Amino acid sequence: MTQSFEAAIRSFAPSLPLGVALSGGADSTALLLACARRWPGQVRAFHVHHGLQAAADGFEQHCVALCRQLNVPLHVQRLDARSAAGQSPEDAARQARYGALQAMVLAGVAAPGIPCIALAQHADDQVETLLLALSRGSGVAGLAAMPAYRERAGVAWHRPLLRVSGVDVRRWLREQGMAWVEDPTNSDTRFTRNRIRADLLPAVEAAFPGFRETFARTAANAWQATELLGEIAQEDLALIGLPPALGLLRQLSRSRQANALRHWLRHQYQTTPSAAQLAELLDQIAACTTRGHRIHLKVGRGFVVRSALHLDWYDPGVCVS
Structure with a gap:
């Protein structure tokens, strides 16, 4: 079953101090607020300014104001995330964002010894990622979508909201009386992910009301298979x-x-x-x-x-x- 936002936060048990990736949108605003309340003084926020749209300055201003209100240190990395020839803008921005977050954590800009960072992707994001992988004919690595936990290059990445619907995240945030900023590109149906969100997910939910949970199980099973294939590859390469x-x-x-x-x-x-x-x-x-x-x-x-x-x-x- 999917989780409530409150249950997901209660079951989240990261090492402290904790970094939280903060875009300024509803999901990351809710995650930061919940983590700051649960672990006061132990949370740091990281914001990546992509430099891709005029609204980016407004995202940063919201993050500054929010972190001042919550008494959470904020660290901002500005970068040029424009795509290279043949690369999708979404993929270029994603790679640049993760690279910047990892660099900030490893550089100790917030505080030395931050062992992990929390990301605010939720169950709907996981479904969209899985459907994108299916549309591209991906193998099990693509179908694994986003793991709830992964260690990479000295950083532990957590996604504590992967079993929480986007509707529930926003419901909780409204109950707290908190504002957030909307990315204007989220309604731009030129992007495949936005078309999936606007057109496909409502139809899938009408046909399969429990799709978030079943899709999450598919992704988890694919992640297990991906790990097994990685172990086999390492054994074979050790011989080759x-x-x-x-x-x-x-x-x-x-x-x-x-x-x-x-x-x-x-x-x-x-x-x-x-x-x-x-x-x-x-x-x-x-x-x-x-x-x-x-x-x-x-x-x-x-x-x-x-x-x-x-x-x-x-x-x-x-x-x-």
């Missing part, structure tokens, strides 16, 4: 070596080759191959039985190449001295 040895890689089944290569590229180079790119790479590896066979394939934002008896990857946009 880094960079991967072609001869040892060919001894694996095609599915395990694909799993190991995805893991290698994602964790070593922060790039993800498309399904077509990965299929072509696997075909080339199967055909690569002679010393003269050349591999030079576009994969992710760079190229996978054959280097003697191994595979390698490089980004032509990055100069290596």
Whole structure:
């Protein structure tokens, strides 16, 4: 079952002091307010100013006023989150936001030793993320959507509201008499996520009233499968070596080759191959039985190449001295 906002906060047990990502919208405003009340003096707020729209200054002003009212230290990072060629604006902003939040935590701008940061995504956000993954033909990593807890690069990320509906978050916030700011792009149906929210979710709720809970179980099951695939990939790469040895890689089944290569590229180079790119790479590896066979394939934002008896990857946009 979905949780009430109050129940989600009661069951949230992070390490302290706690960082809270604050956009100024209803969800993050509610999360910060609840955390500041529960752990007075132990909460810090982090706001990322994306510089993408005129309303961004208003978001920051709201965050400043709110944190002053709650007596919560606020730390603001301004950045240019414009997308690169071929990159979606939403993805560019998301990556820039998470990078800025992580950098602020690791730099100790709020206080040294903040072990974790809380994010305000809720059950509706999780459903939207899952539907986006389905529309793109994603594998289990995409269907895992957003985990409730994850450690990455020395930072623990919590999402305590993933079983709380967006309606319940706003209901609680109104009961507290608190204001928030609305992002004007949230109603812009040029963005796929907004079309899902406005057009698809009402129809899904009419047909399947308990969809938030069942979709959350699907995402949780997919996350377990993703973790298992990661463990298998690590075991295989420990035998194959880094960079991967072609001869040892060919001894694996095609599915395990694909799993190991995805893991290698994602964790070593922060790039993800498309399904077509990965299929072509696997075909080339199967055909690569002679010393003269050349591999030079576009994969992710760079190229996978054959280097003697191994595979390698490089980004032509990055100069290596």
